[in-house]
Amino acid sequence: MSNGPLVNPRKAMGALALLAGAAVLPLLISDPARLNFLVLILMAAQMGVAWNIVGGYAGQVSLGHAVFFGIGAYTSTMLGLSLGLSPWLGWLAGGAVAVLFALAVGWPCFRLKGHYFAMATIAVAEIVQILVTNSDFLEGAVGLSLPLDRSGPAAMVFLSKLPYYYIILGLLVVTVLVAWAIERSHIGYYFRAIKDEPEAARALGVSLTRYKLIALSVSAFLTAMGGSFYAQKEMFIDPGSVLATSISIKIALVAILGGVGTLLGPVLGAVILITIEEYSRTLFGSTGSGTDMIIYAAMIILVAVFSPSGVLGLLSDLRRHLPGGGAKPKKATKSAEIRP
Amino acid sequence: MLDVRNIQSSYRRVPAIRDVSLNIKKGEIVAIVGGNGNGKSTTLRAIAGLNALDGGAISLKGRDLASVPAHDRVKHGLVLVPEGRRLFPRLTVEQNLMLGAFATSDAHKRQETLQYSYDTFTVLGERRRQQAGTLSGGEQQMLAMCRGLMSQPDLLMLDEPSWGVAPKLVTRIFETIHTIRERGITILLVEQNVHRALEIADRGYVIQTGRVVMEGSGKDLLGNDEVRQAYLGM
Numbered sequence: 001m002s003n004g005p006l007v008n009p010r011k012a013m014g015a016l017a018l019l020a021g022a023a024v025l026p027l028l029i030s031d032p033a034r035l036n037f038l039v040l041i042l043m044a045a046q047m048g049v050a051w052n053i054v055g056g057y058a059g060q061v062s063l064g065h066a067v068f069f070g071i072g073a074y075t076s077t078m079l080g081l082s083l084g085l086s087p088w089l090g091w092l093a094g095g096a097v098a099v100l101f102a103l104a105v106g107w108p109c110f111r112l113k114g115h116y117f118a119m120a121t122i123a124v125a126e127i128v129q130i131l132v133t134n135s136d137f138l139e140g141a142v143g144l145s146l147p148l149d150r151s152g153p154a155a156m157v158f159l160s161k162l163p164y165y166y167i168i169l170g171l172l173v174v175t176v177l178v179a180w181a182i183e184r185s186h187i188g189y190y191f192r193a194i195k196d197e198p199e200a201a202r203a204l205g206v207s208l209t210r211y212k213l214i215a216l217s218v219s220a221f222l223t224a225m226g227g228s229f230y231a232q233k234e235m236f237i238d239p240g241s242v243l244a245t246s247i248s249i250k251i252a253l254v255a256i257l258g259g260v261g262t263l264l265g266p267v268l269g270a271v272i273l274i275t276i277e278e279y280s281r282t283l284f285g286s287t288g289s290g291t292d293m294i295i296y297a298a299m300i301i302l303v304a305v306f307s308p309s310g311v312l313g314l315l316s317d318l319r320r321h322l323p324g325g326g327a328k329p330k331k332a333t334k335s336a337e338i339r340p
Numbered sequence: 341m342l343d344v345r346n347i348q349s350s351y352r353r354v355p356a357i358r359d360v361s362l363n364i365k366k367g368e369i370v371a372i373v374g375g376n377g378n379g380k381s382t383t384l385r386a387i388a389g390l391n392a393l394d395g396g397a398i399s400l401k402g403r404d405l406a407s408v409p410a411h412d413r414v415k416h417g418l419v420l421v422p423e424g425r426r427l428f429p430r431l432t433v434e435q436n437l438m439l440g441a442f443a444t445s446d447a448h449k450r451q452e453t454l455q456y457s458y459d460t461f462t463v464l465g466e467r468r469r470q471q472a473g474t475l476s477g478g479e480q481q482m483l484a485m486c487r488g489l490m491s492q493p494d495l496l497m498l499d500e501p502s503w504g505v506a507p508k509l510v511t512r513i514f515e516t517i518h519t520i521r522e523r524g525i526t527i528l529l530v531e532q533n534v535h536r537a538l539e540i541a542d543r544g545y546v547i548q549t550g551r552v553v554m555e556g557s558g559k560d561l562l563g564n565d566e567v568r569q570a571y572l573g574m
Binding site: 199205207 | 412427428
């Protein structure tokens with residue numbers, strides 16, 4: 001299935017420029033709080049792109065992705081604490097555990113369609129959160145702390161925020177490359193076929209469960225790596241910080257807000273969402289606990305009503321309607337609709 | 341080729357077919373005709389494995405299909421071109437065709453069928469890089485049929501191929517069905533356009549309220565008074 005030249009030179013240049021900008025940006029910022037803010041954006045973007053693989057391309061909306069995030073965080077942390085395993089290997093282990101979990105949970109859950117699948121993912125994430133909270137082995141609600149005596153690249157513990165910035169930027173780049181490769185590969189076509197016309201895909205010989213499981217596994221692996229990163233950065237995890245429902249919603253919302261099923265939509269969504277979140281935090285202070293949920297809810301409503309194809313869809317609509325914006329042929333924008 | 345014995349199947353828990361038996365020999369064109377909501381489509385969907393059986397048995401080339409899931413039936417040589425075409429609108433014409441070849445590994449035959457599709461319907465070749473959703477109804481039907489052929493089927497099942505197709509193109513569609521048979525492919529056809537269907541069919545079955553009520557050669561059924569009265573308005 002050829003699809004024109006492998007890389008569109010203009011797009012490639014744009015991506016490289018964006019990357020170069022992202023690489024230089026932290027050097028211009030000395031305030032650690034500002035830098036931390038950028039790290040939060042990159043984290044949200046990375047998870048949104050990962051979510052998009054199953055939620056966007058394959059159209060299987062998961063509202064329980066915190067479970068993979070938490071698995072990543074807990075696996076790398078536990079392996080580090082009990083076996084002294086390097087977090088770099090712990091990342092991969094966390095991803096592997098998340099894949100196994102995705103396969104075990106996806107097998108029954110993918111028998112459900114649309115909204116029922118989304119509901120099942122919420123239930124699974126809630127159950128895991130409760131189990132971990134009550135697990136003595138995982139220190140329950142007390143949480144796990146990383147030892148403070150080790151630092152440096154081998155332990156992936158740094159005093160400055162700067163290394164974290166480059167690590168998460170690297171992880172985001174890897175995640176985007178994986179999504180890009182899927183988008184262009186045969187598997188990407190199967191995902192879109194399953195999303196648009198599941199029965200027709202099945203009638204042509206595509207096993208729906210198999211490809212949905214592939215989508216979920218890849219997404220889970222990458223999300224778990226995000227979780228491991230979070231654990232290394234914060235050096236403390238508990239069920240409330242890595243398994244909470246709000247994380248699941250945030251991951252999905254980043255992608256939905258930016259543009260479901262588009263490569264860089266989730267990155268844009270992350271920039272918008274995290275910015276709003278940070279400003280609301282300074283605005284309402286600690287009195288506003290729960291404001292983030294109110295904001296999420298408001299954004300979901302706004303996106304659903306005004307632009308089901310996300311901000312990216314809105315932008316391309318605008319460009320089409322502006323004079324001189326190019327009379328590009330209207331493409332079927334189905335790609336970007338939220339379709340649980 | 342295909343042997344369907346006393347199958348029953350439900351659509352959303354409502355029994356849609358109560359007792360359907362039919363058999364198709366290699367190289368035949370067989371039509372299932374009848375009014376709307378009498379179980380024609382459900383019959384095809386049951387054969388394709390998209391609807392579960394409540395009773396009865398289906399065998400293809402002597403092999404019982406009970407334990408074969410829908411997506412594996414394609415490998416056994418059976419493919420359904422569903423009602424309303426069900427193309428992948430955001431994929432290009434060529435990508436749609438290549439998805440049809442999902443179940444085959446024979447690259448040479450795949451290329452040959454692709455070329456056949458483009459030769460038979462030049463418009464598909466011209467628009468191979470265009471999104472399938474932008475084609476006209478008739479073009480979409482041609483694409484859907486070609487997509488089905490890409491799996492190298494022995495048995496091609498067509499559900500309402502004239503649906504949503506401009507009258508001018510309907511003739512073209514039925515001509516194509518004829519030429520597909522000449523490629524050695526057996527055809528099972530469901531149509532509301534009873535006249536056209538029975539004209540090209542070697543044999544036909546009339547289904548009413550989920551049961552086969554009549555069968556015979558296409559010509560005999562076309563000449564049958566009951567059929568003429570009920571479906572042809574004569």
